[in-house]
Amino acid sequence: xxxxxxxPGRRKDxxxxxxxxxxxxxxxxxxxxxxxxxxxxKAISKPEFSAxxxxxxxxxxxxxxxxxxxxxxxxxxxxxxxxxxxxxxLGVTIxxxxxxxxxxxxxxxxxxxxxxxxxxxxxxxxxxxxxxLVLGLALLVGYINGAVTLSLGIPSFITTLGMLFVARSMSxxxxxxxPLALADYPFGDVLVVNFGYIRASxxxxxxxxxxxxxxxxxxxxxxWIFATGGQAQAAKDLGxxxxxxxxxxxxxxxxxxxxxxxxxxxxxxxxLPSMGTGLELEVIAGxxxxxxxxxxxxxxxxxxxxxxxxxxxxxxxxxxxxxxAEWFRTALGVLIVVxxxxxxxAGQFFSRRR
Amino acid sequence: MSxxxxxxAAAAVAARGTPLIAARGISKxxxxxxxxxxxDFHVGRNxxxxxxxxxxxxxxxxxxxxxxxxxxxxxxxxxxxxxxxxNSTRDAMRLGIETIYQYNAxxxxxxxxxxxxxxxxxxxxxxxxxxxxxxxRMSREAMKSVETxxxxxxxxxxxxxxxxxxQRQAVVIARAxxxxxxxxxxxxxxxxxxxxxxxxxxxxxxxLKEQNISAVFISHxxxxxxxxxxxxxxxxxxxxxxxxxxxEVTVEDLHRILGES
Numbered sequence: 001x002x003x004x005x006x007x008p009g010r011r012k013d014x015x016x017x018x019x020x021x022x023x024x025x026x027x028x029x030x031x032x033x034x035x036x037x038x039x040x041x042k043a044i045s046k047p048e049f050s051a052x053x054x055x056x057x058x059x060x061x062x063x064x065x066x067x068x069x070x071x072x073x074x075x076x077x078x079x080x081x082x083x084x085x086x087x088x089x090l091g092v093t094i095x096x097x098x099x100x101x102x103x104x105x106x107x108x109x110x111x112x113x114x115x116x117x118x119x120x121x122x123x124x125x126x127x128x129x130x131x132x133l134v135l136g137l138a139l140l141v142g143y144i145n146g147a148v149t150l151s152l153g154i155p156s157f158i159t160t161l162g163m164l165f166v167a168r169s170m171s172x173x174x175x176x177x178x179p180l181a182l183a184d185y186p187f188g189d190v191l192v193v194n195f196g197y198i199r200a201s202x203x204x205x206x207x208x209x210x211x212x213x214x215x216x217x218x219x220x221x222x223x224w225i226f227a228t229g230g231q232a233q234a235a236k237d238l239g240x241x242x243x244x245x246x247x248x249x250x251x252x253x254x255x256x257x258x259x260x261x262x263x264x265x266x267x268x269x270x271x272l273p274s275m276g277t278g279l280e281l282e283v284i285a286g287x288x289x290x291x292x293x294x295x296x297x298x299x300x301x302x303x304x305x306x307x308x309x310x311x312x313x314x315x316x317x318x319x320x321x322x323x324x325a326e327w328f329r330t331a332l333g334v335l336i337v338v339x340x341x342x343x344x345x346a347g348q349f350f351s352r353r354r
Numbered sequence: 355m356s357x358x359x360x361x362x363a364a365a366a367v368a369a370r371g372t373p374l375i376a377a378r379g380i381s382k383x384x385x386x387x388x389x390x391x392x393x394d395f396h397v398g399r400n401x402x403x404x405x406x407x408x409x410x411x412x413x414x415x416x417x418x419x420x421x422x423x424x425x426x427x428x429x430x431x432x433x434x435x436x437x438x439x440x441n442s443t444r445d446a447m448r449l450g451i452e453t454i455y456q457y458n459a460x461x462x463x464x465x466x467x468x469x470x471x472x473x474x475x476x477x478x479x480x481x482x483x484x485x486x487x488x489x490x491r492m493s494r495e496a497m498k499s500v501e502t503x504x505x506x507x508x509x510x511x512x513x514x515x516x517x518x519x520x521q522r523q524a525v526v527i528a529r530a531x532x533x534x535x536x537x538x539x540x541x542x543x544x545x546x547x548x549x550x551x552x553x554x555x556x557x558x559x560x561x562l563k564e565q566n567i568s569a570v571f572i573s574h575x576x577x578x579x580x581x582x583x584x585x586x587x588x589x590x591x592x593x594x595x596x597x598x599x600x601x602e603v604t605v606e607d608l609h610r611i612l613g614e615s
Contacts, residue, residue, distance in 0.1 A: 226468070239444030
């Protein structure tokens with residue numbers, strides 16, 4: 001408790017002099033230089049920037065080592081597999097900014113296409129109707145994740161860990177013992193048709209990134225997402241329906257994971273209930289490498305894109321370098337720690353310089 | 355004694371006309387705990403009401419009800435003499451009741467401009483459910499509100515985490531001023547602040563009346579409460595135990611009243 005015996009007397013008249021001293025000290029305490037910061041120094045103090053530098057370094061290193069990392073054929077391959085990971089990272093990033101986790105995305109990545117496959121190939125459901133049903137299923141999974149987490153006050157880490165097992169098990173059950181040939185999907189081309197260098201999935205990825213980027217960074221709802229993840233109690237006290245914000249983010253996250261799974265199944269034409277195993281950790285890694293804070297309230301769509309590209313590039317680059325592919329997880333692990341350290345240290349460095 | 359001062363204050367109410375905000379017989383039970391016994395409380399036009407009492411006296415419960423965060427078990431709230439139901443803090447804010455919490459209700463990672471407009475973002479245009487914020491207006495108006503408080507801040511895009519505790523409370527006060535609140539509830543706004551910053555926040559609170567904003571000022575520091583308030587309400591064990599005009603009491607009286615309870 002502050003005890004300021006002088007306060008009662010200085011309320012109005014005597015306050016003038018004290019106040020002017022205060023102003024001087026506050027100005028010199030360093031807020032002035034903040035306003036003089038150039039756009040450049042603002043940009044380099046952002047966590048996405050160190051991720052971007054790492055991306056450039058990784059590209060350069062693999063190109064120098066293999067000689068064909070940035071070739072037409074290899075970048076074409078990269079751009080083919082990027083959207084399936086990248087779309088999931090978009091959802092997980094937004095959810096993490098809202099202050100929650102989703103470990104079930106890898107399983108939802110399988111559950112949604114497997115259910116689509118079972119509905120059409122086994123039960124002969126109309127493909128469009130089946131698509132609507134399974135996207136609804138994805139939203140339902142997200143809703144359950146959010147509702148259980150928020151209503152019962154359980155950490156989302158636990159809720160979605162449970163959902164990881166449930167959804168994986170259900171995707172195996174959905175396909176059953178005897179594998180069936182993939183049905184014909186009239187919307188397959190819209191999602192994955194090959195244009196030569198790129199596939200339709202890349203256009204979907206870019207489109208989703210732009211729409212979600214605008215929504216997250218420029219809309220009022222995006223402002224509420226950052227507020228909810230940054231300080232949930234403050235957001236609530238300011239009249240934000242934090243429950244609605246978080247459940248929306250959970251549902252979006254599951255929906256994007258399911259959509260990405262459908263894209264992968266249609267591209268590979270292989271309905272494997274094991275698809276997406278381990279994906280949950282890769283996408284969280286992508287979000288974190290792109291500057292998303294584990295504690296919520298910080299992150300960006302640009303970072304989510306850079307993080308996804310980094311992960312896919314390292315995976316692909318190690319293979320192209322003819323390094324034993326098992327090193328991928330080592331590289332990923334080192335990258336996660338290094339990027340978080342860089343983000344934290346860069347943040348401290350720039351806030352000290354201000 | 356308490357009966358005595360209560361009647362004096364009642365006469366003062368009559369003189370000021372319809373209160374801006376009034377609680378009529380509100381009480382609150384949390385399960386089996388009666389945190390607030392049926393209580394009347396009001397804030398008049400251009401008035402700063404001090405609210406004092408030990409921890410657990412019912413102050414926080416009372417202001418949470420006024421702020422719309424909790425619903426009273428009994429009784430009701432009136433704004434400008436009309437009964438209202440506050441289902442959320444948003445309802446209260448819409449009616450001009452703004453609350454400044456001791457913990458500083460701001461999002462440290464977000465800019466000053468974004469913080470000021472959380473939940474009330476100006477919209478430039480909408481595409482269906484996608485409502486795009488008007489960033490220019492946010493920066494401009496945030497800067498204008500902050501400038502009125504002489505904070506030496508020149509960039510509304512500065513993250514709140516770069517501000518000192520006193521500057522943060524000042525931005526919250528600026529937020530309340532910007533939205534032309536009628537009543538500002540300040541719940542121990544000087545907690546965790548240095549002496550200099552405390553004085554600054556007190557100055558800003560005293561200046562609220564220039565903007566026609568009334569306030570409820572809550573503090574454990576009787577010197578501050580006495581200096582700031584026109585009228586002081588004391589609470590203990592969920593009851594209002596005294597209500598007095600500032601001129602009727604001294605700081606020592608306040609200490610004695612709370613000590614006796």
